[in-house]
Amino acid sequence: MAIEIVIGLPHLNEGPVLARARSMVQPALISANALSRWSKVRGWPEWRGWRLGQLGNAQGLSSLDLDSAGFVAMKRYGGYAWTVDDYFRLASAYPFRRIASLDYCTEHEIAGEREEVLDRISRTIRANRDCRDRARDLGLADRFMPVLQGRMPVDYERCAEGLWWSMQPGTVVGVGSMCRxxxxxxxxLVAVVEHLDRILPAGVRLHIFGAKGAALPWLKGFGDRVASIDSQAYGIAARRDAHRRHVSKTDVLVADHLQRWTRLQFQRLREPARRMAPNVPPAISNPPLDRWEAAIAIARAEVRALIESGDLDHEEVTIGWIEQWAADILSAA
Structure with missing residues (x-):
């Protein structure tokens, strides 16, 4: 079964990019942020809901997937501007093929410290549970795509364990924090996929968000485990091309790069499958902790467990709250 190439669309405006995507008959993906309405009346961006009318322009695409725009939300706005309910109002407004869960990305520019990575894995587990429940309520469970997050390969395993209910044969699971x-x-990227290939049940397939095209021959080496990849790398190539030639980055130029990029991916898929030597993940150092640091670590672990189980809203958690929790642990010791 060939790896599917999914085109990441920058918008759903009628014009050269959308027309080219239709003519290529390729599955496409749109970010929730691309369908957002924003206002700067008060001097800063305020989210004002969805541009649902644009979804009508998606007619004629072979299929359309929906992504929650986790990285953009964290990078530009410091977090999601929309709730789970908001997101599923969008998800239910069009027959998307796949509806990706909200998730909490772990790129270095978003999560600089190890503890923050672990916190974001727990938040991702909770977000997946909340999105799954809403998808079930709306009759969209068959289109819901769980999303895994992590930094090291073992982090993705930890996330998969928290989402054990979704690891069923026939499920396509998204793998996030891949594009950089x-x-x-x-x-x-290959080490993460290799680890997931070893620990996930047979029949669970992966969608790699933002995978570099150069990875395709390596991903072919995992047989049917990798279902699809998506990317908007052609937009970056179009920007560089326009800068180099001192021309405007028009939608016609972007559409040309879209088609060129897609052809290149199919060329890569025709290359022989490659396999890398197994990687030995670097050990995660755990320096000795004093009593206060140990209490903080226990408090964080207990809070993460409550977030994952749904007994605590992660938005309620603050550093001061963690410290108070740790102080209670010390006083009870």
Whole structure:
């Protein structure tokens, strides 16, 4: 079964990009942020709901997937501007093929410290549970796509364990925080996929968000485990091309790069499958903790468990709250 190439669309405006995507008969993906309405009346961006009318322009695409725009939300706005209910109002407004869960990305520019990575994995587990429940309520469970997050390969395993209910044969699971990741290396894209291939049940397939096209020959080596990839890398190529030639980055130029990029991916898929030597992940150092640091670690672990189970809203958690929890642990010792 061939890996499917999914085109990441920058918008759903009628014009050259959308027309080219239709003519290519390729599955497409749109970000929730691309369908958002924003206002700067008060001097800063305020989210004002969805531009649902644009969804009518998606007619004629072979299929359309919906992404929650996790990285953009964290990078530009410091978090999601929309709730789970908001997101599923959008998800239920069009027959999307796949509806990706909200998730909490772990790129270095978003999560600089190890504890923050672990916190974001727990938040991702909770977000998946909330999105699954809403998808069931709305009759969209068959289109819901769980999403895994992590930094190291073992992090993705931890996330998959928290989402055990979704790891069923026939399920396509999204793998996040991939678009800025190197292909090789102990924490590279291939190492993550290799680890998931070993620990996930047979029949669970992966969609790699933002995978580098250069990874395709390596991903072919995992047989049917990898279902699809998506990317908007052609937009970056169009920007560079316009800058180099001192021309405007028009939608016609972007459409040309879209088609060129897609052809290149199919060329890569025709290359022989490649396999890398197994990587040994670097050990995660755990320096000795004093009593206060140990209490903080216990408090964080207990809070993460409550977030994952749905007994605590992660928005309620603050550093002061964690410290008070740790102080209670020490006083009870």
């Amino acid at each position: 990741r190197e292909v090789a290396g102990p924490a590279g």
